[in-house]
Amino acid sequence: MTRFNSQWMNAWQDTVNADPTLKIIGRYFTADFLVGFDDQEYVVSVRNGVIQRVTDSLSIETPWSFALRAPTESWEKFTQKLPPPMFNDLWAMAHPLHGRLRMDGDVKVLWQNVRALTWMLERMREVADQVVVEERATRV
Amino acid sequence: MTAVHEPITGRYVYIPYAGYNYRVYYEETGHGIPLVCLHTAGTDAREWRHQLTDPDITENFRVIAFDMPWHGKSIPPNGFEKQEYRLTAKFYSEFVMTFCKALELDLPVIMGSSMGGNICLHLAVNFEESVRALIAIEACDYSPGWYINWLAHPHVHGGEACATSVFGLMAPQSPADYRWETWWYYSQGGPGIFKGDLYFYSVDHDFRDRCGEISGNVPIYLMTGVYDFACTPEMTEQTGQKIRGSETIIMDGIGHFPMSENPATFKRYLMPVLTKITEKTPAGVG
Numbered sequence: 001m002t003r004f005n006s007q008w009m010n011a012w013q014d015t016v017n018a019d020p021t022l023k024i025i026g027r028y029f030t031a032d033f034l035v036g037f038d039d040q041e042y043v044v045s046v047r048n049g050v051i052q053r054v055t056d057s058l059s060i061e062t063p064w065s066f067a068l069r070a071p072t073e074s075w076e077k078f079t080q081k082l083p084p085p086m087f088n089d090l091w092a093m094a095h096p097l098h099g100r101l102r103m104d105g106d107v108k109v110l111w112q113n114v115r116a117l118t119w120m121l122e123r124m125r126e127v128a129d130q131v132v133v134e135e136r137a138t139r140v
Numbered sequence: 141m142t143a144v145h146e147p148i149t150g151r152y153v154y155i156p157y158a159g160y161n162y163r164v165y166y167e168e169t170g171h172g173i174p175l176v177c178l179h180t181a182g183t184d185a186r187e188w189r190h191q192l193t194d195p196d197i198t199e200n201f202r203v204i205a206f207d208m209p210w211h212g213k214s215i216p217p218n219g220f221e222k223q224e225y226r227l228t229a230k231f232y233s234e235f236v237m238t239f240c241k242a243l244e245l246d247l248p249v250i251m252g253s254s255m256g257g258n259i260c261l262h263l264a265v266n267f268e269e270s271v272r273a274l275i276a277i278e279a280c281d282y283s284p285g286w287y288i289n290w291l292a293h294p295h296v297h298g299g300e301a302c303a304t305s306v307f308g309l310m311a312p313q314s315p316a317d318y319r320w321e322t323w324w325y326y327s328q329g330g331p332g333i334f335k336g337d338l339y340f341y342s343v344d345h346d347f348r349d350r351c352g353e354i355s356g357n358v359p360i361y362l363m364t365g366v367y368d369f370a371c372t373p374e375m376t377e378q379t380g381q382k383i384r385g386s387e388t389i390i391m392d393g394i395g396h397f398p399m400s401e402n403p404a405t406f407k408r409y410l411m412p413v414l415t416k417i418t419e420k421t422p423a424g425v426g
Binding site for chain 2: 085088089095097114
């Protein structure tokens with residue numbers, strides 16, 4: 001399995017939805033946002049801190065508020081258990097000095113939910129290893 | 141049962157500056173060479189609690205950490221509600237030295253981090269006769285990209301946004317409890333104060349063409365952590381090459397808030413610097 005494919009995204013969704021902290025800090029986090037790994041893009045639908053749906057079936061009618069697009073190389077470093085300097089954080093990668101991740105769209109929604117969003121993305125480091133992920137059914 | 145107290149003494153002092161009498165809170169411990177600690181943008185002197193309580197530091201240094209006006213327990217001046225807060229290099233540098241003068245500190249060492257590090261370059265140019273040494277942590281000649289409106293916007297929770305924007309500046313190796321304590325400090329800044337400080341940090345502080353003005357008469361130690369994405373080790377190294385009398389120290393496994401995110405790692409790098417400063421100071425001085 002390649003990281004960041006649909007199984008991996010579903011595994012991340014499960015990890016996020018099992019996280020007790022997001023039940024508290026994500027209570028008002030309701031948004032649809034796009035996550036892009038090179039050309040592979042997903043829209044993540046969050047309702048009250050819970051990821052309800054991840055889809056890669058995108059069209060011009062698929063709504064999203066903000067987008068986080070980065071080369072796979074950036075995400076691979078970000079998701080390491082011990083991420084290297086300059087790749088350990090969403091804003092670190094997106095900061096204008098570095099530009100290793102691009103924030104687009106209605107970024108106000110991003111900043112309104114930045115605490116829960118950051119926590120949610122950091123859970124990518126806890127996604128189970130390859131074998132466990134592959135055992136799961138594809139839901140994307 | 142005996143209550144456990146820390147050795148820190150906290151006091152309020154009035155600092156007259158530009159026609160206003162600022163009520164300023166400061167904490168201190170120790171004896172010897174005055175070591176004045178400057179907090180980072182949008183927060184307060186609680187960041188220095190570990191160094192204030194470290195006997196290896198306080199046996200030779202009188203460690204003083206104060207809250208700038210608008211920060212921590214130092215209240216803003218009357219009429220603040222009608223102004224947009226924007227820190228300038230002029231106010232910041234002059235206020236730091238006015239504070240030192242009010243406390244009658246004899247040739248203090250100034251140690252600051254982030255904006256407190258950047259201001260050390262201004263102190264080196266304008267106040268070299270009044271300081272013994274400068275320890276500029278996470279400092280460089282130009283640190284753009286932080287003066288952004290989302291940090292002070294009525295549709296965005298300032299505490300959560302400001303604190304989360306700096307969380308990734310800390311190294312993942314730093315203890316989680318200390319990183320979250322630093323996040324907590326940032327969550328408590330007044331509205332618009334972090335952004336206002338960043339006006340100095342990212343706009344008013346531009347030393348790219350001014351490093352040559354530093355004479356080199358005062359020792360300057362530039363210390364930067366490898367996880368600092370606001371002021372990277374490369375940015376500090378390039379600045380250090382332009383400053384006479386400076387020494388650049390890159391710190392592994394730590395980020396933008398060495399004193400509060402990982403005091404043990406920071407101490408390994410700080411103690412040799414403090415030793416150099418004490419060795420340059422005649423016995424009995426301080």
